[in-house]
Amino acid sequence: MTAELFIASKASEAVKALYGAETAPESMQVQVTRKEFEGDYTLVVFPLLRISHASPDATAEALGEWLVQNCPEIEKFNSVKGFLNLTLGNIYWQECFRGIAADKDFGQLPPTGKTIMVEFSSPNTNKPLHLGHIRNNLLGDSVSRLLKAAGNKVIKCTLVNDRGVHICKSMYAWQHCMNGATPESTGIKGDHLVGDCYVKYSQLEKADPSVNEKVHEMLVKWEEGDPDVRKLWETMNGWVFKGFDETYKALGISFDQVYYEHDTYLLGKSLVQKGLDSGVFVKDPDGSVWCDLTADGLDRKLLLRSDGTSVYMTQDLGTAERRFAQNNLDSHIYVVGDEQNYHFQVLKLVLAKLGFPWANQIFHLSYGMVELPEGKMKSREGTVVDADDLIAQMKDEARSVSEESGKLADVPEEQRENLYSMIGLGALKYFILKVDPKKTMLFNPRESIDFNGNTGPFIQYTHARICSILRKASEKGMAAASSGAELNPKEIRLVRILAGYPQKVSEAASALSPALIANWCYDLAKEFNQYYHDTQILREPDSAVRSLRLAILDRIAAALRSGMGLLGIELPERM
């Protein structure tokens, strides 16, 4: 039971004893006491005034008296303007910490028995990944980890948009402008080479708009299975996949299932027929099929073109059905930018109209765009922030900061490079994930991402410091012990933050917001750094106190690893 819930249930008992009224513990408003007041948790008494028929102060005093009298865990109270601040005794916190220390998987919530699929990344194969994709990938990866920590079975998947007119554009430009260039012949990473073709195509089309028709012919040939077109398509996609794999690897991201649009784009047609049969869809005189959503406040939505071919929506209907059926899913989360809000609104409605009971188990994790100070990234203006460049730049930045300090001078070269990657990536991931997903965020390419303050490296550094102390303690033969001494007020604050972790995991998982975890990690690291600054650990003469402190440090380090792990960020033992 969390401390908040414990207090809430006791408060509920107090209300019954004092005023004879039944209240649900969940209805009690309990919050962590603000720093400037004395106490651990605060009960807001305003909502109880209609029961007590007394002033806020009188109610708070009465409840406080009762709680101190009747709950041995509650040591004392004070009340300020309707806020009842309660202080839990040292024994309570010692036991609380023992519980945390004994829990090997602290923060891993019990199994829910649910299976959740998370689709993210879903790139087009005509361009390399950029900053926008990074936000998508990091969110999808982190949310997957969060849902797993919340006790769910999670299947990560991606849908590669590997066919369509955009791919043909790159193919056309390659045939006409690239003189047979390959990644091998040029040394250019495959996805970048294909991206260059795409840029070339834009120039071609500007000079001669008629190339557009040639590209369309190519698309038709692709659909007909023309061997030459298919061969080139396979070759160029192969280059891109190889390039993407490198980027995914650098980001530390992987998938359990990979879908390709060329396999799925025809799916869903049978569902359209089913909808026609049951009368929820209509066929226009020209043969196109529509779903009328005007009654739901939306428009008519096209599901099949007049020539009988399927559109994006048709495919998504089909893939959703297939995925739910094959994986026995309880829910499916799509990590897709907020420009597609309408699409997913329609998708859910259409699936509901088709009678699928799981239609409302589909969630669109809609995240905001990453913008530059000038606004959106525009490939035409060359302002697109390339994923590979950015990752490399972050590592370089980590290297230069580290070399300036000289702290890693005695670490072997290979490990050092590893640490630079870990730190650079930590800065990038934290920078992006600490922001509420649904909000548009800003990235300024002219200022490198910070390594000081509320950043990934700050938390990594905190962890490295703890590890350093624990290493020294171990060298000196000093053991850690999770009990045997009193906790001082700063230690109680630390334990209180630690104790809130499982609740935080639960909140973050249901809100699909890694930002909540990022903030929690920062709070813990910040609190620890203050503690570290004015508390002796290794030099503490009382061995019982010292052992307890070492145990607290050990658990803080573990909690930071766990929390940052949910963000996909590794923590170094040195830096």
Add this chain to the structure above:
RNA sequence: GGCCCUAUAGUUCAAUGGAUAGAACGGAGGUUUCCUAAACCUUAAAUCCAGGUUCGAUUCCUGGUGGGGCUACCA
């Protein structure tokens, strides 16, 4: 035009309807014979506007204003 999202210090981000709106960067000033100064401490600085609901509103509602997005037989 219609629909959706959004608005908080100079800047980037926080704040289940609760106390004096928190941080970080940047600004000003300070801390290293002491477990890693990527740290710590002090300081100045903000809720777009107008109403409403409430004991209490940054948060909920209405109306403005600014910013973004969607409104394709593209994906």
